[in-house]
Amino acid sequence: MKQKLTAAVLTLLLTGSLFLTGCSSSPSTVDLMKDVKASDVQTDTALTEEALLSSTDFAVRLLKESMTDKENLLLSPLSLELALAMTANGANKDTLTQMEDVLGLPVDRLNPYLHAYVNQLADEEHAALLLANSIWLKEDKKLTVTPDFLQTNADYFQAGIYKAPFDSSTVDAINDWTSRHTKEMIPTLLDKIPDEAVMYLVNALTFEADxxxxxxxxxxxxxxxxxxxxxxxxxxxxxxxxxxxxxxxxxxxxxxxxxxxxxxxxxxxxxxxxxxxxxxxxxxxxxxxxxxxxxxxxxxxxxxxKFETDFDQNMSETFQHMGMTDAFDYKRADFAKLGHYEGRNICIERVLHKTHISVTEQGTxxxxxxxxxxxxxxxxxxxxxxxxxxxxxxxxxxxxxxxxxxxxxxxxxxxxxx
CATH class of the missing domain: 2.30.39.10 (Alpha-1-antitrypsin, domain 1)
Structure with a gap:
C-alpha cells in the first residue's frame, strides 16, 4: 500500500504581515539567496532524548488543542514546528518567551535540533519524506528585514529567500511552488494576497512510501x-x-x-x-x-x-490557546529581530495548515x-x-x-x- 501525505502552510500575517507559504521563481521574483550564503553549522549533539520528548509533547498538545467535533483531523507537527521555529528567530522578549514555551525548547537549542532531525530523515526510492522551506519578502521600501534573521533561517532551515511584488504573479508563484513541493497534493494555497501582507515563511512537506x-x-x-x-x-x-x-x-x-x-x-x-x-x-x-x-x-x-482525507484549518486560535498570545496581538507583538515595517507593528494574523493523506493497497x-x-x-x-x-x-x-x-x-x- 502506498501512503501519500503532505503538510505545510503557515500564514503569518503581519500588520505588515507574515505568511507561511512558499514560492517558485517568476519573472517578477528575485532570489535573494545569492546574497545570503548558508553557513555550516554543527548539530551532531542536538538530537537528544530531551529534545525528542519535547517534540513529541508539542505534537500531543497540538493534537489536543486541534480536536474538532467528530471531524477528521490530520496534522504535521514537524511542518508546523519548522514554520514556527523560523518565525521565532525573529521574535523578541515576551513574544519569544511565549513561542519558546509552546515549542518546548529555546530557539538556540531548537534550531540545531530541527536541523539535525531533518538531516537524519530517510529519503529513499520507495519511502521518502521531502520538505522545503522558503521566505518571501514583499518588494516594499517600508519593509526592512534584519540580515541576521535571514542568515539564521538560511543556516538551519536551508530556506530559499525571495523578493516579490505580492501581486497576482506572486500568488501564481506561491501556488506553483506549493504544488510542486507537495507533488500536486495541495495544488492551491492562496486565492489572493492581502494588501497588509509583507512576508511569507513557508514549509512544504510531502511523505510518500510503499x-x-x-x-x-x-x-x-x-x-x-x-x-x-x-x-x-x-x-x-x-x-x-x-x-x-x-x-x-x-x-x-x-x-x-x-x-x-x-x-x-x-x-x-x-x-x-x-x-x-x-x-x-x-x-x-x-x-x-x-x-x-x-x-x-x-x-x-x-x-x-482505505481512506483519503484533506485538512485545512487556521491554527491561530490553537496556538493562542497553547499560550502564544502576544505574537498575534498587534499592540504587544515584538518581532524586532525579524525587522520592522514603517508605520506598522509586525504580528501574526493567521497560521494556515493544509494536509492531505491517501491510503491505498499498492505494493512495493x-x-x-x-x-x-x-x-x-x-x-x-x-x-x-x-x-x-x-x-x-x-x-x-x-x-x-x-x-x-x-x-x-x-x-x-x-x-x-x-
Missing part, C-alpha cells in the same frame, strides 16, 4: 466502519499480519512498516467504552513516546480501512525480501499471543520516523468519507 509488504487481492474485502454517532459506512479493508503491538491503559494498536523500515504507520484504537475525545484528553507526550519506543513483539492481525518492489524477514520474526511468537486489531471505528493514527520514534504526521479518522 508498504514493506504488498497486499494481495485476498487480503482486501468490504466491511463496515462505525462512526461515533452510531451511523455506518461500507469501506474496503486491508488485512495483514504485523508483529509490533502497542498497548496502554486505554487503547491498543500496532506498527506497520513502510519500505526499508525507516517509517511506519502507527494506529491506536481506544478500548470499547472510551471515546476518542476522552482518550486524547488523557494522552501526554511522555506517554506517547513510551508507547512508540516500547512496542511488544507479538503477532497482530491488523485491518486498516521491496515487498518480497521484507516479507521474508517479517515471517522470520513472527515465527518466534507463540500462536496464543496473537492479537486482533480491526480499525472499524474512529482511531488515532501516525506516520512515525522510526529512527527517532517521533510522529511526523498524526491524525484522527472519524469517517472514511465513503
Amino acid at each position: 508498504w514493506e509488504a504488498p497486499y494481495t487481492e485476498d487480503q482486501i474485502d468490504n466491511g463496515i466502519f462505525t462512526k461515533e454517532d452510531g451511523t455506518t459506512e461500507e469501506v474496503e479493508y486491508l488485512h495483514s499480519s504485523e508483529y509490533e503491538y502497542l498497548k496502554d491503559g486505554q487503547a491498543s494498536g500496532f506498527l506497520k512498516y513502510y519500505a526499508n523500515g525507516d517509517y511506519a504507520f502507527a494506529a491506536l484504537l481506544p478500548d470499547e467504552g472510551i471515546s476518542m475525545e476522552d482518550y486524547i484528553a488523557s494522552l501526554t507526550g511522555e506517554q506517547l513516546r513510551n508507547l512508540l519506543t516500547n512496542s511488544e513483539l507479538t503477532t497482530v492481525e491488523a485491518s486498516i480501512p 518492489k521491496a515487498g518480497a525480501a521484507s516479507a521474508a524477514e517479517m515471517t522470520a520474526k513472527m515465527s518466534m511468537i507463540p500462536p496464543e499471543e496473537i492479537k486482533t486489531i480491526r480499525l472499524d471505528r474512529p482511531f488515532l493514527y501516525m506516520i512515525i520516523d522510526c529512527h527517532t520514534s517521533t510522529p511526523v504526521f498524526l491524525g484522527v479518522l472519524h469517517t472514511t468519507g465513503c
Whole structure:
C-alpha cells in the first residue's frame, strides 16, 4: 500500500504581515539567496532524548488543542514546528518567551535540533519524506528585514529567500511552488494576497512510501466502519499480519512498516467504552513516546480501512490557546529581530495548515525480501499471543520516523468519507 501525505502552510500575517507559504521563481521574483550564503553549522549533539520528548509533547498538545467535533483531523507537527521555529528567530522578549514555551525548547537549542532531525530523515526510492522551506519578502521600501534573521533561517532551515511584488504573479508563484513541493497534493494555497501582507515563511512537506509488504487481492474485502454517532459506512479493508503491538491503559494498536523500515504507520484504537475525545484528553507526550519506543513483539492481525482525507484549518486560535498570545496581538507583538515595517507593528494574523493523506493497497518492489524477514520474526511468537486489531471505528493514527520514534504526521479518522 502506498501512503501519500503532505503538510505545510503557515500564514503569518503581519500588520505588515507574515505568511507561511512558499514560492517558485517568476519573472517578477528575485532570489535573494545569492546574497545570503548558508553557513555550516554543527548539530551532531542536538538530537537528544530531551529534545525528542519535547517534540513529541508539542505534537500531543497540538493534537489536543486541534480536536474538532467528530471531524477528521490530520496534522504535521514537524511542518508546523519548522514554520514556527523560523518565525521565532525573529521574535523578541515576551513574544519569544511565549513561542519558546509552546515549542518546548529555546530557539538556540531548537534550531540545531530541527536541523539535525531533518538531516537524519530517510529519503529513499520507495519511502521518502521531502520538505522545503522558503521566505518571501514583499518588494516594499517600508519593509526592512534584519540580515541576521535571514542568515539564521538560511543556516538551519536551508530556506530559499525571495523578493516579490505580492501581486497576482506572486500568488501564481506561491501556488506553483506549493504544488510542486507537495507533488500536486495541495495544488492551491492562496486565492489572493492581502494588501497588509509583507512576508511569507513557508514549509512544504510531502511523505510518500510503499508498504514493506504488498497486499494481495485476498487480503482486501468490504466491511463496515462505525462512526461515533452510531451511523455506518461500507469501506474496503486491508488485512495483514504485523508483529509490533502497542498497548496502554486505554487503547491498543500496532506498527506497520513502510519500505526499508525507516517509517511506519502507527494506529491506536481506544478500548470499547472510551471515546476518542476522552482518550486524547488523557494522552501526554511522555506517554506517547513510551508507547512508540516500547512496542511488544507479538503477532497482530491488523485491518486498516482505505481512506483519503484533506485538512485545512487556521491554527491561530490553537496556538493562542497553547499560550502564544502576544505574537498575534498587534499592540504587544515584538518581532524586532525579524525587522520592522514603517508605520506598522509586525504580528501574526493567521497560521494556515493544509494536509492531505491517501491510503491505498499498492505494493512495493521491496515487498518480497521484507516479507521474508517479517515471517522470520513472527515465527518466534507463540500462536496464543496473537492479537486482533480491526480499525472499524474512529482511531488515532501516525506516520512515525522510526529512527527517532517521533510522529511526523498524526491524525484522527472519524469517517472514511465513503
